[in-house]
Amino acid sequence: MSRGIPTLLLLLPLSALLLYCINSHLLMQNYDSRFVLFAFLWCGLVALLGYLSTRPRAVLLLDYACFLPDADRKCGLEVCEYFVRRTGRYSGASEDFMSSIYRKSGLGGETYVPAFIFRGETEAGLEAAREEAEEGMTLAVDQLLAKTGVPVSAVDLLVVACGMFAPSPSLASVLLRRYGLPESTAAYNLSGMGCSSGVSAVDLAARVLRGSRRRVRYALVVVTESIGPNWYFGDDRSMLVTNCIFRVGGAAVLLTNDPAKRGAARMELVRSLRTHHGADDASYRAAFQQEDEAGTTGVALRKDLIRVAGAGLRAHIRSLAPKVLPWSQLLLYTYQTLTSANWRQAAAADEDKQADDVAAVPDFRRAFEHMCVHTGGKAVIEAVGRLMRLEEEVTEAARMTLHRFGNTSSSLVLYELAYLDAKGRVKRGDRVWMLAFGTGFKVCSLVWRALRDSAMDAAGDNPWKDCIHRYPLKAW
Structure with missing residues (x-):
């Protein structure tokens, strides 16, 4: 329990007593404007303290x-x-x-x-x-x-x-x-x-x-x-x-x-969101640690992994979009979704590529200046870019990180952020979207707002310090 809660518990009875006194004064027609003003100011103070004590901290x-x-x-x-x-x-x-x-x-x-x-x-x-x-x-x-x-x-x-x-x-x-x-x-x-x-x-x-x-x-x-x-x-x-x-x-x-x-x-972390499709068998087994026929352990990546990732991302977008997109994009996205018969057909299609080509997708470039897209592999980056209709410059950090460091698993979005910092692209007030996929199947997002301009670390520990001058390049 936060320290503001006990304070409120003490102030609320006093506020109730003041309201009772106001009611009594009005009923008795013994109206004192100073008393009523004080009472309303007191209640306003209690409301302000309640807001400050219960709101989440940045x-x-x-x-x-x-x-x-x-x-x-x-x-x-x-x-x-x-x-x-x-x-x-x-x-x-x-x-x-x-x-x-x-x-x-x-x-x-x-x-x-x-x-x-x-x-x-x-x-x-x-x-x-x-x-x-x-x-x-x-x-x-x-x-x-x-x-x-x-x-x-x-x-x-x-x-x-x-x-x-x-x-x-x-x-x-x-x-x-x-x-x-x-x-x-x-x-x-x-x-x-x-x-x-x-x-x-x-x-x-x-x-x-x-x-x-x-x-x-x-x-x-x-x-x-x-x-x-x-x-x-x-x-x-x-x-x-x-x-x-x-x-x-x-x-x-x-x-x-x-x-x-x-x-x-x-x-500053503005928003975070996690969604999963663990109840779906295909999603659950899309990337699965198991033994092969000879009893050797490994992680199997199913052929429908890209389809599962696309379906998971579409569901994730539907949850994230209302929280981050401007009203103009939300209205446009809603209109395109409701009026497009092709989108309804694509949503039920088996082939992920068909759905990606015709489905209504909001323009997330209006919500974020930079995107650190999951660097799971070439096919994953291409699928995300195709589904969200992203230009190559938007997925540049992901493609260059895959080329330079490979799939480093859980740390990959931070290597992408380091790429943006090394290039000095993030400016104060810019919004950065980190998007990652995980086994299960999970899709996770972090939305940040930059508080200062990015630059190569003065300490010289940016992992791109010895090679950033060679990037971007043609990775494939």
């Missing part, structure tokens, strides 16, 4: 940091092909299939892979998996704390997200121990939520900050991944794709609800 993004692995971890097509052949665990057909997928994936030659690949090992054990996850977390947190100057003792809430690795003790416990966080720090560990877990973690932290007054003021959100233990060593093609597109990455975000920090903050 959630501010103080800063963020993205993990940049060492240069000796860069991996191009040749490294991937060499590792695949060295393991001796794939058929020739599977090797050719992965090579073909990689060439068409949109990934460049400077993405990063786990350290075990360069050690002569053929499989990542538990220690290698821990090392990969912890490295991304700790280096990002170190950079973030150095930039903000906030001591670890001030962190009241810790949220760690890792989509595919859940050791015990948890990764949140690893950070609690490493940084000596206070015993009062509330810690949460999210796993199994796929590429949406980073956005979901920020949403969780923001909900706690909005509902808290003085008990929780700083929230540290850390997103990482460990792809080593999830490397698939089999010949099921639906499970081989993940080997080709997922890469090492991680990020950390520091949030606060302290209004005194507004001048130092980068952005």
Whole structure:
């Protein structure tokens, strides 16, 4: 319970007494204008205190940091092909299939892979998996704390997200121990939520900050991944794709609800939204961890994943649009939806491309100046762009992030934000939309408003610092 609630409980009886006195004065025709004026001013004060004590507090993004692995971890097509052949665990057909997928994936030659690949090992054990996850977390947190100057003792809430690795003790416990966080720090560990877990973690932290007054003021959100233990060593093609597109990455975000920090903050969280289609079997199994016929574990990406993503995004848009679009666009969108028979036919169509081509879609460029679209893969970016009728310049950050870093899972939207910052494109007052997809199937959004102009970090820790001059380029 916030501190404003007990105050209201004391003031409300007094207000009721004053109203009773006013009523008595009027009935007795003993009218005193000063008394009535005082009573109305008192009630107005109570209403104002009630509003101030119950409204959600603003959630501010103080800063963020993205993990940049060492240069000796860069991996191009040749490294991937060499590792695949060295393991001796794939058929020739599977090797050719992965090579073909990689060439068409949109990934460049400077993405990063786990350290075990360069050690002569053929499989990542538990220690290698821990090392990969912890490295991304700790280096990002170190950079973030150095930039903000906030001591670890001030962190009241810790949220760690890792989509595919859940050791015990948890990764949140690893950070609690490493940084000596206070015993009062509330810690949460999210796993199994796929590429949406980073956005979901920020949403969780923001909900706690909005509902808290003085008990929780700083929230540290850390997103990482460990792809080593999830490397698939089999010949099921639906499970081989993940080997080709997922890469090492991680990020950390520091949030606060302290209004005194507004001048130092980068952005304010305006809105968040999460929707899911977990009750639908096709959506639930679109990206599914399982064993193949030989008993080898991997993540299967179904052929209808793009269709599921499109259906999930359309439903998400219907929920988000009324909250962010200007009235002119809402009226136009409503008119197009109600008067288009083709849209109704497309909504029930089986082929996602047919629905995308004719469905009414609001112009989200009127609501956001910048979009950090889910960088799940080339096909995902193209499907989102087609469904929402986005020009290439709108999806530039997503395409360039996929080329430079690959699919880093839950941290990918922050690498896109870093791209926009490195280019100096975000100006004060601009709105930024972060959109992520996750297993289950989930669609998650964060809407930010910039509080200052973006620029390359003075500390020089932007992950694009050594290559931004080469971008944008033709990724595919």
